[in-house]
Amino acid sequence: MLIKILSFSLLISSAAYGQQFTKSLDCNWVDPIQTGFLQNHLSMKQKDKDLQARVIEQYIKRQDGAKMYLLASDVEKIKTSMKSVFDDVAKTECKFLNEVQEVLVKRVEERTEFVKKHLSAKDFKFNSETEFVYDPQHKVFATTSDEANEFVKKYIQFQVANYLATDIKMEEAKQRVIKNYERNLKRIKETKQETLIANYLNSFALSLDPHSSFFSREYYEDFTIDMSLSLEGIGATLSQEDGFTTVEALVAGGAASKSGLVKPQDKIIAVSQKNGKMENVVDMELKDVVKMIRGPKGTKVKLTILRKEDGSNKKFDIELTREKVALEDNAVSIYYQDREVDGVKKKIGIINFPSFYADSKRGGRSSAADMKKIVAEAKAKKVDGLVLDLSNNGGGSLEDAVKIGGLFIKTGNIVKQSSRREGMETPLADSDDKVDWNGPLVILTSRISASASEIVSGAMKDYGRAVVVGSDHTYGKGSIQTVIAVPGELGALKVTIGMFFTPSGYSTQLRGVESDIVIPTQYNVDDIGEKSMDYALPAKKIDSFISKDAFVDKGESAWSVIKPEWINKIRTRSAQRVAKSEDFKKIVDELEKTKKLGKTIKVSEVLKEKGEKEKKVKKSRYGSKDEKDKEYLDRAEIQEASDVLLDLISLQTGKDLSLTSNSTTTKK
Structure with a gap:
């Protein structure tokens, strides 16, 4: 339940105004934003050991919610790294962010290499009788890499089965699974510092209650669009699968629908930049593709479309004029x-x-x-x-x-x-x-x-x-939650302020x-x-x-x-x-x-x-x-x-x- 949007300046202490805040979300912002949450939250009002334990738990869950990559020893290492997280943040150091990221990247690299080796082996056999614990709530973190790989062996049987069930051949199914792991590794390696900070702040918010959260600048933009039922763009619902941005549906009255040039299930493989050059968007994160396609009403955007037609792939370029679209x-x-x-x-x-x-x-x-x-x-x-x-x-x-x-x-x-x-x-x-x-x-x-x-x-x-x-x-x-924008369009706090x-x-x-x-x-x-x-x-x-x-x-x-x-x-x-x-x-x-x-x-x-x-x-x-x-x-x-x-x-x-x-x- 959302009621209103407040000014962030009402929340931070006078001491915080003396800090030199940057135009990007960096560690200087973390403590004032945490303070903003606590100044407004219905019941959680101060940092203490209990809250810190909650934050650490939520942050670990965000890194590996499926309990597939991290080992039990990694989790203990992260807890040690974050044992004085509030002090670390107050000093505007946030060292733990990079320390945790290094551990995660290492383990994701290991699992990805194992998946490639296992699925590429000549003796790989698909076993439809494979059974494993799927729900993370009923699992524990593996104690060794071998134990973690044993779970991955079972899990990729499930992933291969998902492709086989849609009439994809075995070899292609295996390659798609490998590509998914490689894509995930690439995404994690390329995670920007601003995203790491936003992820931590969201973990802090979720430690207060299930409905407080921190919106990154991209998510805040999406939230505003959802609440207003309108956006400026081409009028298409997009999804991502196997690295391709796919057109799910066309919004009636939108530019894409009126042009007659775009169809559901089309894949967008390139988008024009501000300088007019086409940029390949295969394997690019969906939020970044969407950001490139959206734009002010009346401006133009070029797309390269890949369409499966008559059993073969057809590639062509189109140009659309962005419009204001009602999300009916x-x-x-x-x-x-x-x-x-x-x-x-x-x-x-x-x-x-x-x-x-x-x-x-x-x-x-x-x-x-x-x-x-x-x-x-x-x-x-x-x-x-x-x-x-x-x-x-x-x-x-x-x-x-x-x-x-x-x-x-x-x-x-x-x-x-x-x-x-x-x-x-x-x-x-x-x-x-x-x-x-x-x-x-x-x-x-x-x-x-x-x-x-x-x-x-x-x-x-x-x-x-x-x-x-x-x-x-x-x-x-x-x-009840309220949304509080952070200055400089750096995101927003969604914080629980009451009960109805x-x-x-x-x-x-x-x-x-x-x-x-x-x-x-x-x-x-x-x-x-x-x-x-x-x-x-x-x-x-x-x-x-x-x-x-x-x-x-x-x-x-x-x-x-x-x-x-x-x-x-x-x-x-x-x-x-x-x-x-x-x-x-x-x-x-x-x-x-x-x-x-x-x-x-x-x-x-x-x-x-x-x-x-x-x-x-x-x-x-x-x-x-x-x-x-x-x-x-x-x-x-x-x-x-x-x-x-x-x-x-x-x-x-x-x-x-x-x-x-x-x-x-x-x-x-």
């Missing part, structure tokens, strides 16, 4: 369904709400404004009910969450925000007395619904305004929002949720602050409070539908497989399932808009949320109809 894939949208239940026609609206975005610039786009327009449109079309899909929504703007909650009640509290001072919670309320939608409402959630999603779903549940359908509970991120509470007085922190109607979803696994995160803040409870003015029991704006007996009836009917559904059976089966794979993985299972999953991913990435819309509406969770809404409509209108027909016409 993350914007609020609505689908309409015409349903017939026991001969009675009903029209429902399904609102896909992937993020709470807000452009801080004057006149910028916001999810609340977009949502208000969509609700008005749905009302004009005389829909009988709405499904608000927050199942893939990780949160965003607090202000927009409050406004969106206010669309469904008259006036009143939506959330309370705590601060570093105990008992000083600040209520945030809807002051607009218009009830934009007073009809039946179902909110679909999952274990990845977080932050602002939990505010809206929690508030609507507390007021009895909506039926919440989804996973057993939402993510459990009940904390829904009107019943419960924080959603750790516990999340429990669903009224629980259905299987692909995210119902133990390692998804706040409780699985390092240093998660504990849950809290304050007095209820439900507002009487939220309720309207008569007149045009009257809305019905959800009754417990309705929930009981809907729960029974939903369980019956889920039990008969083949789609939900598949979800449950996949969840069981995922749980089994939590500790170990068997290569033969990769070969069995990878190919089919790859086809689904490609269809999702590269399909037409109509295909993507159909895929979205065909999701078992969407269908069940729609059926729950029809049950609710029947109960609220006093005409308790059974769902005997499922004939659907979809419009958008």
Whole structure:
């Protein structure tokens, strides 16, 4: 949950102003930035031995999270090197950064050489029965290089299998795996000092709580784009695989789409520089390629494209004029369904709400404004009910969450925000007395619904305004972050400054929002949720602050409070539908497989399932808009949320109809 952007100058002590800060992120910045975090964090206020131990743990995890490169002795050496890390940083030396980097480079070189030798050996045999511990949480660091190499032997069987499952021949698969290790080694060797410092600062932030972090200058730029839903560039979503920058999708209305010259799955192998010369970008980090392609509206960029066509590779150059692009894939949208239940026609609206975005610039786009327009449109079309899909929504703007909650009640509290001072919670309320939608409402959630999603779903549940359908509970991120820019565009601090509470007085922190109607979803696994995160803040409870003015029991704006007996009836009917559904059976089966794979993985299972999953991913990435819309509406969770809404409509209108027909016409 992000609320505002502050000036960094408010955070650093007067003594810090005397330092000569450079225009790049160097060690001089580290101590003031750490101080900035502690001056603003909700609960962590000073450097001590406990915090230092956390920082060291997080930094080691960042260096080798998979526990594949470093040895146990290396880890002890790093701990020794960092035992007085706060003193080292305060002296603006940061010696440990290079010491740790040297150890890591050495071990990555060793593993890379072993992989090359092992895969190039004539006696290499692929063994689909290989089984190994996959989850780092269930592993320990190897004690010797031989022990580390034994794990790598098993792991590269898995990596080779990933390629074989996509119809790539054995020799090419082995070469691709080798190339991946070489590419990783090259990336680590070329890591700049500024990146090492940013990585350390992020480790420091994560030692405070799971949601504080340090944004490097590149990441901060991406964050700003995501929040504003616009950027200036060619309008293409890019990914990287095997060293190639690949076009995943084209943004409708963007320069690439309008030109007709770029297609999904095209590879960008060169980009023009400011001097007009083409620079090869194969094996270049994706963030650096993206930086070269982005640019001010109206400027031109040349790209060299590699396209697989008619069984052969075609290479050609194109020139595009950069434009301002709206990122519509993350914007609020609505689908309409015409349903017939026991001969009675009903029209429902399904609102896909992937993020709470807000452009801080004057006149910028916001999810609340977009949502208000969509609700008005749905009302004009005389829909009988709405499904608000927050199942893939990780949160965003607090202000927009409050406004969106206010669309469904008259006036009143939506959330309370705590601060570093105990008992000083600040209520945030809807002051607009218009009830934009007073009809039946179902909110679909999952274990990845977080932050602002939990505010809206929690508030609507507390007021009895909506039926919440989804996973057993939402993510459990009940904390609030603010973003503080570092001068000179060197990055930003994202720091946890408070906790939020829904009107019943419960924080959603750790516990999340429990669903009224629980259905299987692909995210119902133990390692998804706040409780699985390092240093998660504990849950809290304050007095209820439900507002009487939220309720309207008569007149045009009257809305019905959800009754417990309705929930009981809907729960029974939903369980019956889920039990008969083949789609939900598949979800449950996949969840069981995922749980089994939590500790170990068997290569033969990769070969069995990878190919089919790859086809689904490609269809999702590269399909037409109509295909993507159909895929979205065909999701078992969407269908069940729609059926729950029809049950609710029947109960609220006093005409308790059974769902005997499922004939659907979809419009958008």
